[in-house]
Amino acid sequence: MQIGEFVREKVLAVQEYSLLSWTALTNVFRHPFYWTDLYTQADLIGFGSVPIVILTGFFTGGVLALNSATTLAQFGAKAVTGELVSLSMIKELGPVLTGLMVSGRNASGMASELGSMQVTEQIDAMRALGVDPLKKLVTPRVFSTIFMLVFLTIISDGLGTLGGGWISSTMGIDVSQYFHMAYQSLRYPDILEGLVKPLLFGFIIATVGCYFGMSTRGGTQGVGRSTTQAVVVSSVLIIFSDFLLSRLTIDLFGR
Amino acid sequence: MSTAQTIPFPDLAPIDPTQPVVSFEHVSIGFNGHSVLRDITFQARSGEMVIILGPAAGGKSILLKLANGLIPPDAGRVRLFGQDINTLSPEELFAFRGHIGMVFQESALFDSLSVRDNVSYRLIEEHDNEEDITRRVLECLRFVELEDAIDKFPDELSGGMKRRVAIARAIITQPKLFLYDSPTGGLDPITSTTIIELVMKQRDVYESTALLVTHRLQDAFTLATHRFNLKENRMERIENDGIDPNTTIMVLKDGRIAFTGSLVDLLRSKDPYIQQYLA
Numbered sequence: 076m077q078i079g080e081f082v083r084e085k086v087l088a089v090q091e092y093s094l095l096s097w098t099a100l101t102n103v104f105r106h107p108f109y110w111t112d113l114y115t116q117a118d119l120i121g122f123g124s125v126p127i128v129i130l131t132g133f134f135t136g137g138v139l140a141l142n143s144a145t146t147l148a149q150f151g152a153k154a155v156t157g158e159l160v161s162l163s164m165i166k167e168l169g170p171v172l173t174g175l176m177v178s179g180r181n182a183s184g185m186a187s188e189l190g191s192m193q194v195t196e197q198i199d200a201m202r203a204l205g206v207d208p209l210k211k212l213v214t215p216r217v218f219s220t221i222f223m224l225v226f227l228t229i230i231s232d233g234l235g236t237l238g239g240g241w242i243s244s245t246m247g248i249d250v251s252q253y254f255h256m257a258y259q260s261l262r263y264p265d266i267l268e269g270l271v272k273p274l275l276f277g278f279i280i281a282t283v284g285c286y287f288g289m290s291t292r293g294g295t296q297g298v299g300r301s302t303t304q305a306v307v308v309s310s311v312l313i314i315f316s317d318f319l320l321s322r323l324t325i326d327l328f329g330r
Numbered sequence: 331m332s333t334a335q336t337i338p339f340p341d342l343a344p345i346d347p348t349q350p351v352v353s354f355e356h357v358s359i360g361f362n363g364h365s366v367l368r369d370i371t372f373q374a375r376s377g378e379m380v381i382i383l384g385p386a387a388g389g390k391s392i393l394l395k396l397a398n399g400l401i402p403p404d405a406g407r408v409r410l411f412g413q414d415i416n417t418l419s420p421e422e423l424f425a426f427r428g429h430i431g432m433v434f435q436e437s438a439l440f441d442s443l444s445v446r447d448n449v450s451y452r453l454i455e456e457h458d459n460e461e462d463i464t465r466r467v468l469e470c471l472r473f474v475e476l477e478d479a480i481d482k483f484p485d486e487l488s489g490g491m492k493r494r495v496a497i498a499r500a501i502i503t504q505p506k507l508f509l510y511d512s513p514t515g516g517l518d519p520i521t522s523t524t525i526i527e528l529v530m531k532q533r534d535v536y537e538s539t540a541l542l543v544t545h546r547l548q549d550a551f552t553l554a555t556h557r558f559n560l561k562e563n564r565m566e567r568i569e570n571d572g573i574d575p576n577t578t579i580m581v582l583k584d585g586r587i588a589f590t591g592s593l594v595d596l597l598r599s600k601d602p603y604i605q606q607y608l609a
Contacts, residue, residue: 105421191441200438203398203509204452204499205427207420 091290095213096282102207102214112215120181120216121223127176128227129234135168136160136235140242153248157256160239165261165269166324169232171317174276177224178309182284185216186305189288190298198289213289217281224277225270232269264328272320276313283309349412350375351507351539352397357406359392366392368585370406376506377576379533379540381550383607384582390543391435393582394509397541398430399423410507428452431500432509436516437492439484439499445471446480449498470498474528490521497528501536508532508540514549526552527565533576534558547608550579554593581607 102108144156189212192198198208236257243253287305291297324330350373357370366389374380384390395401396408399415408415410426418426439448447454449470450463458466471477474494484492493513500508513529514522526549533540534557544550554577556565568574573593581589581596581604589596589604596604 195441196434196436196438197440199395199400200432200434200440202400202424203427203430203432203434204455205424206451206455207424 088290092282092286095209095286095289096217096278098209099213099217099282099285102210103218105210107210109211109215112211113219116215116219117223119184120177120220121227124177124180124223124227125230127180128173128231131172131176132164132169132231132234133238135172135231136164136238136240137242139163139168139235140239141246144243144246144248153246154252155256156243156248157236157239157253158260160243161236161257162260162265164235164239165232166265167317167321169235170228170269170272170276171313173224173228173231174273174280174313174317175310177220177227177277178280178284178313179306181220182280182287182305182309183302185281185284186288186291186301187298189285190291190301193289193291194294194297208289213281213285216285217278220281221274221277224273224280228269228273262328262330264324264330268320268324268328272317275316275320279312279316280309283312350409351378351411352380352541353407353409353412354393354396355407355409357396357403357408359389359396359401359404366585367396367582370587372580372587372590374539374541374578376539377537379542379553379574379577380580381553381577382541382543382580382582383547383550384545386545388582389585390545390582391511394432394511394541394543398427398432398509428503429505430507430509431503431505433493433496433500433511433513435511437484437489437496439492439495441484443483444480445476445482445484445487445495448484448495449502451499452503466502467498470502471495473501473531474498488521490517490524493517493521493525494528497525497532501532504536504538506538508538508542510540510542510544512543512545514544514546522546522549523552527558529553530556530565531558531560535560551593553577554579 139160140156143159144153147153147156147159189198192212201208201211236254239257240250240253244250284305287301287308291301293300352374354370354372357367358365359367370393372380382390382393392401396403397410399408399410399418402416411429413426415423415426440451443451446464446467449467453463453466467480468477471480474497476491476494476498479487479491479495484495487495497513510529513525517525529540529542530553532538533553542549542553552565554573555571556567557574558564559566577593579589579591579593579596580587583603589599589601591599597608599605
């Protein structure tokens with residue numbers, strides 16, 4: 076493939092993705108809105124992801140406490156383990172790990188489901204039956220992912236802090252001191268940062284998953300390709316946007 | 331299913347039988363620099379069935395998608411019921427499709443929905459009441475002789491049964507225009523005949539306009555030389571080797587129209603391509 080053709084293809088893809096994302100968001104102001112599909116997707120994406128988010132959050136908090144306490148003990152600062160765990164979980168690891176887990180589970184699910192519908196002409200059939208697939212399939216997925224990811228992140232933050240507390244207790248740190256430090260160290264900008272990130276990550280997961288699903292070509296092989304691309308692209312975008320948001324928060328709030 | 335409200339189908343002005351229901355005016359379209367359809371001009375008047383023949387990958391399915399506004403043409407105009415569909419907003423176009431029933435090549439049934447929900451998809455979106463929906467679904471399934479399959483899912487159906495469900499889904503709102511994309515493609519000869527019989531039944535019972543794409547000459551011959559006898563519930567040959575006056579045949583070659591006319595005209599054509607196609 077020539078370089079010009081490659082660049083043209085990528086620019087076109089970005090244009091189509093932007094258009095899909097914008098339409099999916101602005102569809103909320105256009106009649107009709109598919110509330111039942113929104114609830115169904117919220118159940119699939121939100122409640123369906125709770126087990127992996129609990130496990131990931133709890134053990135991440137645990138391993139964070141394990142490593143931090145070991146290192147901090149060399150400086151006689153084991154007592155600040157709670158501060159380190161809670162700040163890391165709430166500002167960074169909670170949103171990012173939850174985003175990555177949900178991306179692996181749901182961006183792939185959306186891409187494969189919509190991709191299968193695309194290659195079997197079900198999307199065209201839907202349009203032929205007078206139903207806008209962007210309104211019916213994409214918009215409910217985008218809003219339910221954004222909404223549910225915030226709560227999944229809160230669960231992950233809480234379980235991570237709890238997991239850190241459990242490990243700390245096994246390493247001779249006073250549990251009440253751990254939770255006191257974890258609470259005292261938090262400031263409103265930290266909470267804000269931790270809650271704004273999942274809004275953006277949810278948007279990325281759903282729009283990328285739906286975009287690759289809706290643009291699937293080439294039969295079952297194409298569905299597989301779209302699924303892989305959806306997970307890879309959404310994961311990279313989550314990590315990249317996390318960096319940008321962290322930078323912005325530091326610039327705005329100084330922490 | 332959804333609790334959303336859909337835009338009601340726009341009312342169409344009473345159809346003048348002399349005016350075309352579908353009209354293509356110098357329509358061209360291509361993909362990735364390759365021209366697929368070139369300067370296509372034809373009309374289908376009310377009650378007429380246009381059978382579109384041509385080789386595989388000749389742009390026949392694209393033509394149907396253009397007729398339904400699923401893809402816009404690169405050049406030219408597509409008019410449905412006298413309205414240029416390029417001038418319609420996306421919302422208007424979605425509502426406009428309420429007057430069109432389309433049967434896709436591979437049926438395109440929603441695989442996560444039962445036969446009942448597939449057939450009643452439009453009615454569910456319009457929020458008709460459940461009793462009315464079930465009654466109309468049963469009527470349509472009775473039309474395609476598939477009442478027993480109402481609670482089955484698409485993966486439990488054979489290829490022929492899927493096509494019949496797709497036809498039931500297309501007729502449920504009694505649209506004024508039907509688009510059939512290779513309804514017999516990939517089916518065995520007996521099942522193909524059953525499907526063609528259903529298409530004929532729909533044509534002769536509802537007297538609606540239809541565009542039918544096929545690469546099987548046999549389908550075109552059967553549709554042009556037979557009609558449906560509703561009393562005996564079977565198709566029969568038109569008396570005195572007659573042909574159906576409302577059936578027109580169109581042949582595509584290299585993205586252009588190579589022939590338009592009746593079956594008799596087709597058989598009498600001296601065009602070398604048509605003769606080769608018929609051979």
